[in-house]
Amino acid sequence: MSYPPPGQYPPPGGYPEQPGGYPQQPGQQYWQEPQKGKGLAITALVLGIIALLFCWTVIGGILFGVLAAIFGLIALLSKKAGGTGLAITGLILGIIGLIIAVIIGVVAWGFLEETGFTDFTDCVNKANGDQTKIEQCESDFQRRVEDKFSITLTPEPTP
Structure with a gap:
């Protein structure tokens, strides 16, 4: 059985009431307010x-x-x-x-402390812009990293 039965417009008792208190007309969509608060x-x-x-x-x-x-x-x-x-x-x-992020930060801080990065930054700050002292700080830091991790940061020249 279809709703309403054929030939009975409007259906007996009228159209059912839709949310919002307005009866729905044939072919008409009712407007629903969107959910709020998301x-x-x-x-x-x-x-x-x-x-x-x-x-x-x-x-x-x-x-x-x-x-x-x-x-x-x-x-x-x-x-x-x-x-x-x-x-x-x-x-x-x-x-x-x-x-x-906290774990990565703690690991990175430990690595920087282990390699002597804080000593390097202190040395550069004490150099007060003197380029020869800054270069000395860089070479000391590079040597310390190379000794600590048994690596060479600058490649040796090949003959």
């Missing part, structure tokens, strides 16, 4: 993705990771906000990006 959740998700993409830059991972976590928590705690799944995903991605 903006914070979408923002958290986008920032979480950016945090993961730029976690290797350390600053990008930390900055975007913290922002994603903040927006994700606000979206989760907001009574009006929709998109709970988006907010949780953004929060998790932001935290993962933040953790990876």
Whole structure:
């Protein structure tokens, strides 16, 4: 049986009432208001993705990771906000990006400390722009890295 039965326009009792209180006319679509409140959740998700993409830059991972976590928590705690799944995903991605960035930062700092990079920067700062002292700092740093890792940074000239 089709609705309404053939030959019965309008159907008995009229057309059913649509959301919003207005009866739908034949061939007419009713307008539905879009869901509100997903903006914070979408923002958290986008920032979480950016945090993961730029976690290797350390600053990008930390900055975007913290922002994603903040927006994700606000979206989760907001009574009006929709998109709970988006907010949780953004929060998790932001935290993962933040953790990876911190780990990379700690490893890089340890490597720089191990190679004597802080000594090099101190030496360059004490040189006060004197080019011969800066070149001496560079050669000392290069020698230290070569000795530490048993590598040669500048190739030996071939005869």
